[in-house]
Amino acid sequence: MSTDTIRNFIGGEYVEGGMPFENVNPVDGSVVSKVLEADKSLVEEAVAAARRALEGPWGLYTAVQRAEVMRRIAARIEERAGDLLAAEIADTGKPLALARDLDVSRASQNFRAFADQIASAGTESFLTEFPDGRRALNYALRKPLGVVAVIVPWNLPLLLLTWKVAPAIACGNTVVVKPSEETPSSAALLGEIMAEAGLPDGVYNVVQGFGPGSAGEFLTTAEGIDGITFTGESGTGSAIMRAAAPWVRPVSFELGGKNAALVFADADLEKAIAGLTRSIFTNSGQVCLCTERVYIQRPIFDEVVAGLAEQAKALRMGNPYDEATTTGPLISQKHRSKVFSYFAKAEAEGGLAVVGGGVPQMPAGLEGGSWIEPTLWTGLSHDSTPMREEIFGPVAGLVPFDTEEEAVRLANDTPYGLAASVWTGDLERGHRVGGRMRAGISWVNTWYTRDLRSPFGGVGLSGIGREGGLNSFHFYTEPTNVCVALSNEEVL
């Protein structure tokens, strides 16, 4: 694959056509590549290629054969990890260790996990019995949804894409993927990897471009799309839902968050501070699961604030390939302006930046990047704008609380409901409070510990449905329930 010009990947090959736009490296503002934006006809071509593959060779593969291809894809991802890392780092600027240990490593894990699951998946069945002795057998046949549109954001491009593509193809679907305009490279490269692993042409297609009035909207409204899976901002989820409404297309959405952490006075503070530091600053705060609100029990408030500030000061921004670098830039200048606008709002609403609060002075060569300082505020009220709106940067507000009841109320007082974390030395409290979080994912004394078999998603503005394990299989398949009479008389 040429890395100078990124083409759309349709029917097993990179195709010409589309207006070029620039892919910018957020580390220094340089242009990484030219990307060809898919117009309506290219998107329709991709959907048609996906349909042909579904009705052609891919539709004939057994579950075990699909699992075998998926294991080859996982192995090929590992063999080509260097190329995927280079693509991911050039697009996002994230540190090498993070891209290696999280993004690329999870890409192969996603394929292996769903290969294992599909190879052993069963379906539900019920023996239906009546008092007069008549009996019937009900069993569900799970069939692929069909052609699935996969729309993903820029923060964990390859991880999130494969998290959806792997279960979709495990279930026998074909996909048309629309990566973010900010991060086109790894999705494009994956096309080559899929072909090398022997995935039939047309099962995996990629259309490049933007959202409204571009490839994203053309895809959600294309004839022949049977379902849409999306990760990104809540407002975008709502726009996609409206676009899908005329066809009543099934949707699975994992959207924004305003995640809370609750730190109780009985917590192991060293572990809590280390965990909170990860939860606030991983990927420069650009993970939907990151914590932006930290509620700390009053007796330990000053100690936790001091500990977090010390950890934040120790973070090192810089070249992603430098081993000392812990923290990359934000994805773009546009996103930096958005995050930076909250610095002014925080100040205006009584916030004090105990660390950060500005744009760092970067060394020669990196001044053109979209850098921002890791920032922690005290003094903000629970109702202030920076404590209510998703910022999606390396920032958090630190607020004291007195009682468990108050902490639960504050954490749950948000229209979002994606993730929460509870830090306590009292396991009974951990179970109790963890279970009371109005969130799809509630961690106790840990953060971002993932089991790919468990339900993943959010409530409220944070999404619709769950993916992960059987939840993914349920979204990516349609059941046909077959009911067979087991007695001579008709079963009523």
Ligand SMILES: NC(=O)C1=CN([C@@H]2O[C@H](COP(=O)(O)OP(=O)(O)OC[C@H]3O[C@@H](n4cnc5c(N)ncnc54)[C@H](O)[C@@H]3O)[C@@H](O)[C@H]2O)C=CC1
């Ligand atoms: N996982 C999360 O919760 C994420 C949240 N965000 C938040 O969203 C804000 C906006 O960032 P964006 O990159 O613009 O996120 P976005 O949610 O608008 O974009 C995500 C994907 O959706 C596509 N898209 C946008 N509008 C669409 C439409 N009408 N129809 C079909 N596809 C569409 C985009 O091209 C991209 O591939 C960020 O500042 C951040 O706060 C961004 C990325 C991930």
Ligand SMILES: O=C(O)/C=C/C=C(\O)C(=O)O
């Ligand atoms: O680990 C995962 O499967 C996903 C993590 C993060 C997101 O979904 C996100 O940042 O949007």
